[in-house]
Amino acid sequence: MGNDGGSxxxxxxxxxxxxxxxQADRANQIRAMWFFCALSKRPLQEPIVSCPLGKLYNKDAVLEFLLDRKAFGAEGEVVCGHIRSLKxxxxxKLTRNTAKASPPSSDSVPDRAPxxxxxxxxxxxxxxxxxxxxxxxxVFSQAGLKTVAGSPPSKSPKADGEAGSDKGKDVxxxxxxPQCGAKYDRTTDILMLNSPPEVEEDMRAAMLAKRLLEPAKGKGKKRKAAAVAADAAAEPPAKKQAAALPTTNPSIVAASRAVAQELAKEEARRKAGMSDAVKSLYAPKDGSKKKETFMTMGTFTRYA
Ligand SMILES: [Zn+2]
Known part of the structure; x- marks a missing residue:
């Protein structure tokens, strides 16, 4: 075919x-992701919400799902199983496309991005x-945000004093x-919308790690950690591999270790803070019989 002088x-x-x-199939998939709610498959309409995995949903559809987790059948758990609550x-906050709309076609959704x-x-x-x-x-395009954000402010480490330099770095x-002036951390707070599968895996790992570090009160922490583990276990088989991978992720291991240490510390604090009155309720360790009070006299309790 060519280069031999013959053709x-x-x-x-x-x-x-x-x-x-x-090609057509791929185009349809992309269209479905960006123009339709991932849960209800209806055209996207504001208010539009997103999850830690960067999927797009109509808010009313997700609310319906949260009220009744069976409202969308098995599909609901597959798409939204990782959403625990409105939090x-x-x-x-989307910017409407004000460019002239294309002439109305037979299709209900216009070709122009909204x-x-x-x-x-x-x-x-x-x-x-x-x-x-x-x-x-x-919401911004990645390229647009990169242009505005520029490179991170350069700091010469030598100029910084040893003490307190960590805090200064955080700030x-x-x-x-660039739109509303809210503070964000460029390493953790920029979430990609409809990311490719390999990025979504990373986002899922980041989400699980974040949940392990979430502040919770007392024993709620233990329950929450268990719930997260259950979440991972409840993933549909197709996604199981993706969910199982992050557990080997060093950041998760570090996070769970941190949680365990926190729990141990809390337990020690709780014991130290026990008042004498509360302590007196428990039998002394040496097993000596305590004098009965009028409250316990003649009754059988495990404390007396
Ligand atoms: Zn903003």
Missing amino acids: IPDRRDLVKSKPKAE DLKTL FVCPLNLKEMNGVQPFVYLQPCGC ASLDLC
Whole structure:
């Protein structure tokens, strides 16, 4: 085919392209992700929310799911099983696409993306990666946010004093949302929307690690950790591998160790803080019989 003088190759001979059907299928999938609610499969309509995995939902659909976890059948648990409550959701602040709408077609959903990046006006249609900021829910294209955020403020480590330099670093590493001015941490608070599978795996690991570190009161912490473990166990088989992987992730191991240490400390504190009155309720360790009070006289209790 060409180069032997016998024939002249054209583009069709040299460029290998995917079969048409495959291309169309991929385009449909992308369209479904960016134009439709991941749970109800209805066209996206504000208020739109997102989860720690960066999926897009209509808020009313997720509310319906949270009220009745069987409302969407097995599909509900597959798509939203990781959502525990409204606290796991963030209402997105989206910028409407004001570009002239395409002429109405027979399809109910227009070809134009309904939302754009407020920074570079790129359409949110799956061509460009989009992100949202966890603290405020503002949505930007990844490229647009990168342009605005620029490089992290450079600090010469020598100029910093040894003491307190850690604290200063924490404050300095916080960026401001270019739309609403809310503070966010560029390492943990930028979540990708409709991320590719390998990124989604990382996001799932980050979500589980974050849940392990969540502040909880007293014994609730133990229960919560168990609930998270149950969450991971309850993942559908198809996703089990993805869920199992993060447990070998060093950050998770570190997190669970930190939780265990916290629990031990708390227990010690609780014992130390026990008042004399409470202590007197328990039998002394040497086993000597305590004098009965009028409350316990003539009754059988395990304390007396
Ligand atoms: Zn914002």
